[in-house]
Amino acid sequence: MTTLVANPSFQPFAKGHGAGNDFIVLPDPHSRLALGAEDVVRLCDRRTGLGADGVLRAVRCRASPEAAAIASDADWFMDYRNADGTLGQMCGNGIRVLARYLVDAGHCPPGTLALATRAGLRTAHVPYRSADFHGPVTVGMGTPRWPGPEGITVTAGARSWPALHVDMGNPHAVAFVGDLTDPGDLTSPPAVAPADAYPYGVTIEFVARRGLDDLAVRVHERGVGETRACGTGACAAVAAALRTGAVPGTFTVDMPGGRLGVAVLADGSMELTGPATIVAHGTVRL
Numbered sequence: 001m002t003t004l005v006a007n008p009s010f011q012p013f014a015k016g017h018g019a020g021n022d023f024i025v026l027p028d029p030h031s032r033l034a035l036g037a038e039d040v041v042r043l044c045d046r047r048t049g050l051g052a053d054g055v056l057r058a059v060r061c062r063a064s065p066e067a068a069a070i071a072s073d074a075d076w077f078m079d080y081r082n083a084d085g086t087l088g089q090m091c092g093n094g095i096r097v098l099a100r101y102l103v104d105a106g107h108c109p110p111g112t113l114a115l116a117t118r119a120g121l122r123t124a125h126v127p128y129r130s131a132d133f134h135g136p137v138t139v140g141m142g143t144p145r146w147p148g149p150e151g152i153t154v155t156a157g158a159r160s161w162p163a164l165h166v167d168m169g170n171p172h173a174v175a176f177v178g179d180l181t182d183p184g185d186l187t188s189p190p191a192v193a194p195a196d197a198y199p200y201g202v203t204i205e206f207v208a209r210r211g212l213d214d215l216a217v218r219v220h221e222r223g224v225g226e227t228r229a230c231g232t233g234a235c236a237a238v239a240a241a242l243r244t245g246a247v248p249g250t251f252t253v254d255m256p257g258g259r260l261g262v263a264v265l266a267d268g269s270m271e272l273t274g275p276a277t278i279v280a281h282g283t284v285r286l
């Protein structure tokens with residue numbers, strides 16, 4: 001049985017990012033950390049905390065009944081939290097950063113890592129251990145699903161666009177725009193209609209087509225706000241492009257924080273590739 005202990009005053013952490021989508025990694029192999037929503041909000045605050053788009057609690061699957069129920073054959077569980085303290089099922093950049101951390105910090109050998117998420121088992125490939133905690137990571141993102149409803153509209157500022165509902169383990173609304181400046185500054189969340197289309201909230205992608213296999217994307221993330229990149233969002237954008245005429249292959253997805261690659265495999269599943277960087281290790285007051 002796992003014993004939850006009172007949060008120690010100072011907890012080890014690592015800070016990392018994937019194409020500018022940044023995370024605090026909290027290694028908690030024995031699942032002893034009682035991490036509340038208020039802890040996450042405090043940690044992610046960019047003035048009074050470390051600052052991040054989200055928190056990745058890294059737990060050994062065998063120490064967590066929740067993780068073992070999701071994927072008993074996985075080694076580690078990514079307990080992902082958004083900056084507002086809410087739980088997320090899946091995070092494409094987060095899982096790449098977690099995999100880079102686990103390998104470079106010596107918790108796992110390089111190669112293939114089986115990782116549990118609330119969206120199910122995901123497989124990350126870390127080609128080598130990096131002494132400077134930086135390098136590419138590829139992750140199998142599963143197959144996009146189309147749960148409906150159709151006829152979704154997204155409104156930002158004074159403009160509206162039709163959008164497609166794509167599920168990448170977490171919910172997305174993808175709108176094609178003429179220019180990435182069209183949605184305005186995105187400092188407040190875009191409106192989505194019908195209002196009951198996403199009972200648990202949604203991440204919204206604004207996508208500009210640049211070429212046959214080249215997309216430029218801005219993302220307003222559920223539980224965070226506009227972020228510099230989003231891995232599930234990149235895959236959702238490619239899925240929506242395929243639905244509207246693009247041909248399966250390998251896509252480049254440019255986001256404000258950097259470039260991600262999305263490969264569409266023969267079975268329709270997707271692989272996400274991009275850089276993952278650990279920028280700091282330390283201890284933080286919880």
Ligand SMILES: N[C@@H](CCC[C@H](N)C(=O)O)C(=O)O
Nearest residue numbers: 091092093170222230231232
């Ligand atoms: N940044 C992420 C997505 C994180 C989860 C999202 N905010 C949600 O609530 O579903 C990514 O890289 O996929």
